Amino acid sequence: MKRWLCLFISFIPLLLLTTSCYGLQQINELAIVTAVGLDVGKAPGSVKLSVQIIRPADARGQTGAPAGGTGQPIYSVSAEGDSIFDAIRNLGHFTSRRVYWAHNFLIVMHESYARRGIADMIDFFTRNHELRMNTWVAVTPDAPDEVISTITGLEVVPGQAVDRLFRNIQIVGLAPASDMRSLEEAFLSPSVQPVLAELKLVKRGISNKKPEEHGSIKQVELAGAAAFNKDKMVGWLSSIETKGAMYFLQKLKSGIEVVSCPQSKDQIVTLELKDIRLKVTPSYANQVPSFDIRMKLQADVVENDCGAPITEIREATERTLKEKLALHIEKAVARAQHYHSDFLKLADVFRNKFPVEWQTLGTDWNAVFVQAETTVEVEATIESTVLKAAKQEVK
Amino acid sequence: MRKIQITNGMFVAMVVNLIFAKAIGVTQGVLARSIGQDMWVATLLGTLQGAAMMYIAYLAIRRTPHLNYIELGDLLLGKWFGKLIALLIFVFYLAAFGPVMITFVYHLKDYFLPEAPYWLFTSSALIIGSIGCFYGLEVMARIALIGSLFIFLLNTLIIIGSMKEFDIRNLLPLLEHGFPLTAAASLHFDADWALAIMLAALILPFVNGAAAYGRKLSVVSILASGMVIVIWAILEGAVLSAEVTSQYTISCMKLARNAHIGNFLQRYEMIMIALYSFSILFEVMFCIYGTSVSISKIFGLKSHKVMIAPVCIVLGLFGTWVVRDHFRAITYLENDWPRIALPIAFSLPLLMLGLRMLMRKKLNQAVQSQHGES
Numbered sequence: 001m002k003r004w005l006c007l008f009i010s011f012i013p014l015l016l017l018t019t020s021c022y023g024l025q026q027i028n029e030l031a032i033v034t035a036v037g038l039d040v041g042k043a044p045g046s047v048k049l050s051v052q053i054i055r056p057a058d059a060r061g062q063t064g065a066p067a068g069g070t071g072q073p074i075y076s077v078s079a080e081g082d083s084i085f086d087a088i089r090n091l092g093h094f095t096s097r098r099v100y101w102a103h104n105f106l107i108v109m110h111e112s113y114a115r116r117g118i119a120d121m122i123d124f125f126t127r128n129h130e131l132r133m134n135t136w137v138a139v140t141p142d143a144p145d146e147v148i149s150t151i152t153g154l155e156v157v158p159g160q161a162v163d164r165l166f167r168n169i170q171i172v173g174l175a176p177a178s179d180m181r182s183l184e185e186a187f188l189s190p191s192v193q194p195v196l197a198e199l200k201l202v203k204r205g206i207s208n209k210k211p212e213e214h215g216s217i218k219q220v221e222l223a224g225a226a227a228f229n230k231d232k233m234v235g236w237l238s239s240i241e242t243k244g245a246m247y248f249l250q251k252l253k254s255g256i257e258v259v260s261c262p263q264s265k266d267q268i269v270t271l272e273l274k275d276i277r278l279k280v281t282p283s284y285a286n287q288v289p290s291f292d293i294r295m296k297l298q299a300d301v302v303e304n305d306c307g308a309p310i311t312e313i314r315e316a317t318e319r320t321l322k323e324k325l326a327l328h329i330e331k332a333v334a335r336a337q338h339y340h341s342d343f344l345k346l347a348d349v350f351r352n353k354f355p356v357e358w359q360t361l362g363t364d365w366n367a368v369f370v371q372a373e374t375t376v377e378v379e380a381t382i383e384s385t386v387l388k389a390a391k392q393e394v395k
Numbered sequence: 396m397r398k399i400q401i402t403n404g405m406f407v408a409m410v411v412n413l414i415f416a417k418a419i420g421v422t423q424g425v426l427a428r429s430i431g432q433d434m435w436v437a438t439l440l441g442t443l444q445g446a447a448m449m450y451i452a453y454l455a456i457r458r459t460p461h462l463n464y465i466e467l468g469d470l471l472l473g474k475w476f477g478k479l480i481a482l483l484i485f486v487f488y489l490a491a492f493g494p495v496m497i498t499f500v501y502h503l504k505d506y507f508l509p510e511a512p513y514w515l516f517t518s519s520a521l522i523i524g525s526i527g528c529f530y531g532l533e534v535m536a537r538i539a540l541i542g543s544l545f546i547f548l549l550n551t552l553i554i555i556g557s558m559k560e561f562d563i564r565n566l567l568p569l570l571e572h573g574f575p576l577t578a579a580a581s582l583h584f585d586a587d588w589a590l591a592i593m594l595a596a597l598i599l600p601f602v603n604g605a606a607a608y609g610r611k612l613s614v615v616s617i618l619a620s621g622m623v624i625v626i627w628a629i630l631e632g633a634v635l636s637a638e639v640t641s642q643y644t645i646s647c648m649k650l651a652r653n654a655h656i657g658n659f660l661q662r663y664e665m666i667m668i669a670l671y672s673f674s675i676l677f678e679v680m681f682c683i684y685g686t687s688v689s690i691s692k693i694f695g696l697k698s699h700k701v702m703i704a705p706v707c708i709v710l711g712l713f714g715t716w717v718v719r720d721h722f723r724a725i726t727y728l729e730n731d732w733p734r735i736a737l738p739i740a741f742s743l744p745l746l747m748l749g750l751r752m753l754m755r756k757k758l759n760q761a762v763q764s765q766h767g768e769s
Contacts (some may be wrong), residue, residue, distance in 0.1 A: 010526055013518070022511035102662070126642075129506045132662060133653040167658065181560065181635070181653050188638035348564045355568035 002214035031097035034074070034159030037144025037174060038121060039110040041087075042381040047120075049115075050078035051099065052159055073156045073246045076149040084124045089218070091188035100307030103376040104207040105159035107137045107180075112137045114233035119187075122231070126184050129293040133181040136166045139226040139233060147199055156190040165266065166235050167195075170253045173246050174223040175237065185233060190362060191347035195245065198224035198236065202388040227341045228309035229366065234339040237332070247278045247295060248344040257299070259324055261306035269317055270303035271382065282350040283383055284357055289350050290373040293329060310385050322378040340366040399601050403612055405536035406602045409541040409677070410591045410616035410653060411623060416675040417498045417625035418587040418620075420647025424728055427631070427641035429682035430580035432566050434637060437577050441584030442621025448744060449613040452595045455666060455747035458764055460606040463595040464747055470761045471750050481692035487593050488685035490735040494586075495678045496520070496714035499723050501645050502543060502675070504667065507650075517714045521707045524679035528654055528687065532601055535680050537687055542673030547617045549670040550626055552663070556654025557634045565636045566629065584624075586733040588617055589740030594681060596743065683707060690699065714755055 022085045053075045077095060081087030082391060088099055107125065109118060125131050126196060129192050148158060155161035204219045225237040225245060233367055237245060242360040255273035260266075263281035274297065281292040288379035310317075336344050349364050351358040361368045401409075418438075426434035459467055465484070469477035500516040527535050569579055595613060598606050602612065631640045631650050640646040651664040686709070687702040696702065718724055751758060 004531065005528070010522060013522055022515065023508040129509065131743075133649070133656060134661070181639075185565075185636045185639055188642065189636065190638070345564075350565060352567035355571050 002066050002252075008129060009064075014299045020061055025051075025098075025100070029097055030100040031075075031095050032100050032102075033094045033104045033149035035106040035108065035162065036104060037078070037108050037110075037148045037381045038084070038113050039144050040112050040116060043080070046080050046082055047084055047087050048080045048090070048145075050076060050148055051091065052076045052157075053097075053099075053147040054103075054157055054159075072150065074158065076145060078145050083361070084149075085118060086212050091169055101128060102132065103184070104135050105163040106129060106143045107135060107150070108162075109137075109139050109196075110144050111141050111233065113227070114196075114228070116226075117231045117365060119231040119378075122184055122187050124179075131180065133184075134179045136163065136164075136197070137180060137183050138175075138176050138197040138222070140199045140201075141236075142199075142201045144387060146218075147201060147220055150201060150218050150220050156222070161285075162220055165220070166197070170250065171253050172222075173243065173250070173255045174189065175242060176225055176246065178225075181325065186228075187344070189348075191342070191351050191358075191365060192345045193230070193341040193343045193366075194228040195237075195249065195343035195388060196226045196228070196233075197222060199224055205269050209249050211369070227336070227339045227343050229339065229341045234341055237335055239327055240360075241332045241335045244328035245336075245344060247276065247329060248280075248332070250344075253314075256302075257321055259317060259320045260309070262313050262320070263306065267305050267307065268303075268381075269301060269306050269313070271299040271317070271321060273380075274298045274300060280346060282346070282353045284350075284354050288373065289354075289361070289368060290375070291346055293333075293376045294379070295329065295375055295377070296379045297325075297378055297381075298384075300386055301382060302386060305379055310382070314382050318382055320382055321380045321382075325380065326376045326379045329378075330374070333374050333376075335372045337372070342366065344370045346372070396646055397412055399532050400603050401532060401536045401601045402603055403597065403608055405540055406598070407616040407619055407679070408539040409536055409598070411546065411620045412539040412542040412674045412677040413590045413681055414587045414620040415615075416671065416678050417621060418584060418624045420502075420645045421494065421498050421582055421651055421728065422587055422642055423628050423631050424640060424646040425583045426628070426727075427637045427646065429574055429583065430639040431641070432575050432632050434580075434640070435566070435625055435632055436570065437581040438473040438625050438628045439621065441588065442521055442582065442617060442625070443505065443622070444585055445588030445617040446614045447528060448588070448592055448741065449595060449617045450610065451748055452592050453599065453613040453745040455744050455751055456599060457606065458608065458751065461600050463598070463600050464743065465615060466600075467691065467751070468746060470749075470758060471754050478693050480743070481689040484593060484695065485686050485689035487589075487736065487739045488689070489710065490732060491685075492679075492682045492710045493717040493724075493727050494713050494732050495675070497532060497644070497728055497763070499675050499679065500718045501557045501724075506648050506664070507668070513715050513719050514711075517626060517711050517718070519678045521683070521711050521714075522531055523676055524683045525703050525707050527676070527680040527685060528683040529700055532598060532684070536685065537765065538673060538680070539677050540558070542677050545670040545673050546623055550623055550669055552656075552667055552670070553630060553650065553654055553655055554626065556660075556663070557630050557650060558654050559655075560634045561630070562633055562636075565633045573626045582676050582733055582737060583729070585740070586736040587747065588620070589736040590678075590681075591620065592740045595683060597685060605715065611748050630748065642672065644721070654695060657720035658678075681684055682710060682716055688711060700736075 029054045034050045034054050035052040039048040041048040048093055055073055055075055079087050081090045081092040091099060129319040133283045151158050152161040166177055176195055183194050186192050195201040199220045200221050202221045226233050227235055227237060257271050258268050259272060261269055278295045283290050306313055336342060415663045418427055423434055426437050430437050456462060456467060465477050465481045466481040496517060499520055503516055504511060528536060583667040627647055630647055635650055651667045681702060683706060686706040687699040690706060691699040691702045
């Protein structure tokens with residue numbers, strides 16, 4: 001009896017905890033953010049923050065068909081402040097709900113903001129307990145508020161559409177899969193530098209009502225990259241440089257290369273790259289580091305416009321492919337050296353192989369890295385002609 | 396023969412639960428700040444040291460497996476010495492409540508309920524902990540057993556959710572700061588298994604066949620703990636990188652927030668926290684048990700249960716004071732706590748072993764007379 005009484009008395013205070021009053025967040029009182037844009041504000045040093053907030057009632061289903069709502073699945077607004085948090089607080093002057101970050105897909109920064117420095121952004125979003133660490137981060141040359149409110153692809157919510165674009169990176173391979181986790185890792189790393197994906201608006205959409213106006217609707221394109229030195233953006237990477245960098249940065253499932261036919265530069269053969277492996281071996285002599293970069297891959301012929309059987313052009317095509325891929329890698333390395341930014345993670349490889357030398361070289365790695373010599377060797381083999389027979393008689 | 400009996404599996408589970416909660420996150424953050432990517436090596440070194448010390452802790456009571464350290468102290472040098480040991484154990488568990496609360500409160504408050512007041516967490520932990528403690532060691536041991544199953548599930552979830560981002564380059568180069576510095580950093584993990592040493596000092600006599608299996612049990616319990624903890628050390632280093640791990644007080648939550656199984660299952664840190672709850676609540680329970688048992692010995696009380704409420708008040712005030720200020724909490728965690736825990740955990744087993752060897756005859760006579768009386 002005494003035991004039951006003790007237990008009963010012990011449970012009374014627990015009742016107070018079951019009211020769920022602390023940290024109460026009703027879903028209908030939240031402004032669920034799905035994309036964030038950051039730009040420099042009008043006042044010097046200020047921040048312009050744009051958010052894409054989802055309207056749950058209008059974003060239901062596959063089409064976002066209105067159900068008594070406004071018919072617009074998103075609500076985009078912007079505010080300025082001295083800091084990011086100040087700008088968010090200023091959003092509260094006109095948004096009726098509390099901003100909620102847990103479902104944010106994307107943070108996109110304008111080039112000018114990125115060039116000014118993104119340390120405040122990294123600090124704010126990694127300090128925030130609501131944000132996901134796999135939120136995508138990108139830089140854009142266009143207005144971030146326009147990028148986050150542009151409906152792209154088949155998705156109703158633009159942030160979700162960009163999320164899908166990022167998820168396909170391993171196949172498309174035209175921009176790095178830069179998320180908060182990888183950005184924070186590179187930013188804090190004593191050896192490597194951050195590299196973020198590039199998002200830009202391109203006129204690619206075709207209006208169903210006016211199909212003759214091809215390219216009248218803007219779409220968000222994920223291609224290219226922005227290189228950083230510490231927290232400041234130092235420049236863009238071209239599509240070829242980005243392709244070359246991707247072999248260092250991502251585990252690519254596949255890739256596409258279009259190469260000229262051996263007998264005619266006007267005709268092409270399209271190859272799908274598979275089983276791509278890159279190995280970097282560092283060495284150190286005469287106070288200068290060097291890197292031996294070897295890439296090994298297989299390729300399938302997915303389109304042959306050469307008018308000749310693959311068996312005849314196989315070796316020459318392999319040679320052209322090797323040259324082209326080696327060129328991509330060389331261009332990526334050259335661009336990294338040009339920017340004094342080791343976003344290719346060569347420093348990690350060097351540091352792991354030469355930890356003692358790293359103690360002295362690491363303090364000024366970006367300068368040392370510029371002097372580094374690289375050799376690139378690509379081993380590419382065409383092993384499949386897909387459905388067609390790999391025979392002399394078949395073109 | 397004691398009325399309460401704990402199985403060997405329960406003992407191992409108690410040790411694993413007692414060390415696990417703090418060691419996977421809070422300690423790894425401290426280790427990353429001290430030694431960078433070699434935090435997993437420091438954890439391994441700490442595990443080996445812990446296994447050795449646990450063995451010494453067992454050796455101290457090998458001849459008298461029915462006695463805990465306080466009772467052994469009574470027999471060796473009289474009641475005042477027993478009370479002194481009880482006071483040491485009390486101070487140890489009171490001090491241990493600081494890191495335990497840092498682990499418990501910051502997990503819940505900083506990541507889930509930032510608006511809730513500190514006292515809510517400390518008081519709710521103490522209410523639940525005191526209920527477990529009131530029902531005694533067997534109930535706590537069963538909770539630890541369930542907690543072990545949850546730890547296994549938690550580890551499985553974190554491995555599956557993190558492997559995609561696993562980058563072995565982040566764990567290299569090995570021993571970059573040299574072996575001596577890595578070994579010195581392992582002292583922070585030593586402060587975790589110190590809890591297990593003091594647990595053994597109190598409850599080894601309750602373990603079935605402690606005399607026969609104590610040697611194996613003591614070492615296995617620490618090795619098992621090390622094994623489940625080092626998984627987190629490796630994952631935090633390889634997935635987050637040592638630099639990122641070092642930025643956070645609760646670095647395991649950083650890893651947990653990042654974990655995802657495909658695109659479908661994301662942000663399941665709440666599930667992981669639920670699995671983690673048994674381990675952290677067991678830590679709270681055992682701090683209450685350790686302080687209440689030791690203080691009741693100091694005051695010469697027969698049952699520790701009457702002291703549960705008073706020690707809860709002391710622990711609650713101390714725990715809230717520690718966690719209220721993040722600056723104070725991190726200073727206490729990194730500087731004060733190891734300075735309290737390590738001297739007690741290292742010296743007490745060695746002292747008891749030394750005294751036992753020096754006063755072998757007196758101890759044998761006392762044990763024989765006890766057997767004669769019984």
